[in-house]
Amino acid sequence: MEEVAFSLKTYKFSKASLDFNIPNNANLTVSFNPIGTYSQSTGVYHLCFDVLVECKETNSNVIKVTCEASFEFNQSLKLEEIPVFFYPNSLAILFPYVRAFVSTLSLQANVRPVMLPTINLMGLTETLRKNTSVVD
Template sequence: MENVQAGTDKCKLKLHKIYVPNISFNRSDNYSEKNSKFQVKVGYETAHSENNSKTKVTIKIEIADKKDDALTINVSLCGIFSMEPNDKENEKFFIKQSLAILFPYLRSLVTNITVQAEIPPIVLPPINFNALIDKQSNNEQS
């Protein structure tokens, strides 16, 4: 995979690698497409390398049938990124952009899993990562 770069002259974001550490798909025998209403939970984590040169950003999604858990999907997708300059001032920008880069891969993965399971495809809606990050930041500060 080639490095992907985004940013301005002041800040450069590079994607070095994408991988899937976890996929879980469970469909019970009593699953019914007609009665399904899904609840979608999205979260993220970050982890810095020892020398802070690279950051692992993990986006996680949990999809479950609200009624009876007849269908559950859990997927984690990781991206290894670097950013120059690497400072605290740009961290929110870094996380928002990293998640925006990773999300289309996650979205495609969920759609493909459901199509191959011979159920109607689940196509994730766009996500407001600004709100997600602000909400998670507020929860961590509380």
């Protein structure tokens, strides 16, 4: 069998919400909800990556971003043939774009920039695998 490779084809931000009324020294928590759909006939994987940042002090969402991306495999695979490394790597490829987007929005708003930390996304591997469905 040929070695499986994939590449990022496209990405876009379909939703963004930032609330800049964040208290100084606020305790923020970051959560993720990745969902994928895969076309076995074309070898294209569509990833919808939701990122939510909540403020503990105000019990409110301060950042909500949805980034959608398409990844293309070098060959058509069945869903179960997608290598395990794809799931965390697809998120790791997309996350720097999310971080930069959030930082740029807050900077352009002329408020203290919001910087999402670098995060090891390996813990989302099973979540994304379970949240992946076949579309054809």
